[in-house]
Amino acid sequence: MSKSFPDATLRLLTGVPKGGRALELGEVRAENPERVTDAIQGYTDISAYDQLYVDDQRAIGQYEADEKSLYEFLWESSLPPEFPIIVEDGEMEFDLTATQDQFEAFGAALDDTGREYELLTLVHTDEQDALLTDRQREYLTVAHRRGYFEVPRECTLAELADTLGVDKSSASETIRRGAGRIIGRFTLSRD
Structure with a gap:
């Protein structure tokens, strides 16, 4: 058809x-x-x-x-x-x-x-090979839900840290490392 x-x-x-x-x-x-x-x-x-x-x-x-x-x-x-x-x-x-x-x-x-087929993509994951740590996933999820990544931002780093119950430097470092892993995985020119 x-x-x-x-x-x-x-x-x-x-x-x-x-x-x-x-x-x-x-x-x-x-x-x-x-x-x-x-x-x-x-x-x-x-x-x-x-x-x-x-x-x-x-x-x-x-x-x-x-x-x-x-x-x-x-x-x-x-x-x-x-x-x-x-x-x-x-x-x-x-x-x-x-x-x-x-x-x-x-x-x-x-x-x-006997049918022809083509494998277009293959994604393999292991728990041992997880992209993000549980903590990074939690912080990034909360940051996304609260609008931290929106332009303009809907919450500040201080507000985000308060929501997560950590200091600003811990929140910032964990979010930057998690975002860095995601960006590194999905960009073409990866070192």
Whole structure:
């Protein structure tokens, strides 16, 4: 379906198997979303389509689909789907959160289907390799919530330190070190 509308973005917001079908909530983002949803409603695998929202750039619909292979594949791989699943011009993109063993099993199951796929990004985390210490995370979270990073600032360093129950120099140092770690992780020119 998405290949018929290569400029449209189809987003599967959520879905669950329902008997012999899948009950899904989908979104269309396109220049003329009603043209795309009309085609979806007329597609042989789609039944019971209800348009829930439409404007000049976006439409949301709930429908039942005969095609359940996505759910069957995810069920066999023992991984719950992460929504939204984005489909553009015949290609599907989704996120996956898994242990290393689950990830490898998922890759093997995908290989067994014979479908082409591409790993776009891989993020690996360990508790031992955490970006921030618990204290840095706490201080940065409080600073963000209180508006310390806003322009203009919504709270001063003294007010922030008072909220955290520490002196200004401790608050400042912990926030600077935590912010430095985050900036270092996400900048391209890292030493």
